[in-house]
Amino acid sequence: NLAAKFNKLGVQVIRDLLYFFPNRHLDYSQRKPISQLTEGKEETIIANVWQAQEIRLGNRRSTEAIVGDESGNVRVVWFNNPYLAKQLATNTRLVISGRVSLFRGRHIFESPEWEPAENKELIHVGRLVPLYSLTQGLRPRQVRKLLKAVVDQWAWQVTDFLPAELRQRQKLLELPQALSQAHFPEDEALKARARVRLAFDELFLLQLGVLSKKRHWQESKVGNPLST
16 A cells, blocks of 8 residues: 555655655746747746647557647657556646657657646646655655645644744744645745755754764763762
8 A cells, every 4th residue: 555655665654755855856947938948947837738649659559649738739648658648638728847859849748747728736747846755656646745735734833842042043944834835835935045054954963963973972971970
């Protein structure tokens, strides 16, 4: 089950999920009209589905769609995913993010991320999208959706252990915000500030641990009689 798969990654409780940070983010935040797509770049478009159908590419059943905006049309192919064709009704409005390729002189998206444009908050497209370390049986979309739900519900309930005066002096984010921005940052600036806060926590707690061990050593030495 899902819990067993996460256990292989050392994730057992909610706190582990909050600290299960992505390795990196894909920048899908810059949206472009179809006419301005660039080969080899990670791009994001908002487009209407004009046509979607199941196709065969070699032995692979796949979905092909033609989508368009006011500037033009582009072909999209999702390999090994024939069931998607039935979900993409004509005039469905999508946000599509992925790497743009060139096929027979025309731009094409190959197995991009997508979401309905009507979604209130995007998870997989149109933003800085987190990429997590996964074990067999865990899918990127599945993990992002779970992490988004966990972060939204639980990050704001985490108690910040740093004194407010110290946070303000060091200009650090509060811990709940840092956890949220580390997973699903609003922009690169907040992502960087989240990293600074979490790195500060590691050093701060490490220093406390060293001081605690030093105090314990000193007390134990004081309490022991000197040998003559």
